[in-house]
Amino acid sequence: MQDISLHLLDIIENSVRANARNIKVRVIRNVQKNRLRIIVDDDGVGMDSHTIEMAQNPFYTSKADREKKVGLGIPLFKQNAELSNGCFKMASEPGFGTVLTVDFELDHIDRMPLGNLKDTLLGAIIGHPEVDFYINLSTKDKGVEQSFHFDTAAIKEELGGIPLTYPDVIEYIDQSLFEGIQNTNMEDV
């Protein structure tokens, strides 16, 4: 993985596979605290404490049909966070969803870039019309907070039965995310 938003995409796919219907994604850049925090909070099936531990092991996968027992998504994300003096936390309970919190030291030389957050979120939102996404981006710098909220449930309600892949809707979501990312100074993090 070359950037943080690719990891984010991978984690969102995990949530979808855990049958989440609501996924909250938060990206918080706090300049004073020198921290970039990613939170993914889902209402999927959740995991027991044993599975949480196993999920961080590269030789574990929840996919029963996989011939080679390899699952690199979570271990690589964790490794990349820890390489930049950050940390990786997963909290979950069967039946109560999963919350994943990943911190990166903002100005650490080994921190990977945030990458293309817009295309990541656009693909996830349109590619999973059955899931409602709550996106929250915020930048805190010199005591000023700029934030952006995007709630796909409200959009789907307004659209009635029009699919998210309708051309004008793709452009609408793309443009909204673009503006939100610009307004919170997330385009070049």
Added chain:
Amino acid sequence: MKTLADLKKIREKAQEEMKLRGGNTRIKIVVGMGTSGIAMGAREVMKTFLEEIANRNLTDVLVTQTGEKGLSSMEPVVDVIEEGKPKVTYGNMTPDKVKKVVVEHVVNGRTVSDYVVATGN
């Protein structure tokens, strides 16, 4: 700034169109978005499909994402599903190949056999 009022206009326009041609999805595209697919460029593949749909104003195409299906060595992998036809799976996809698949397969109905890695179910 985009507002919900913009969506209302989009909905009205789309509903008018659907009255004219019916609201059916003609073709469904599924982009594999497992860990190895993502690492090999599936996000850009997905984005290119969405761009092409928007630019060409294709109103009867659906694009979704799914997890891995055991074709890791051929990622990014894309399924093209049309009613009454066997599923076509394209492998080793790139944004350029996506553009070709959209023109040839989605618009003109001709499978791009060079990129096919599997057919049927």
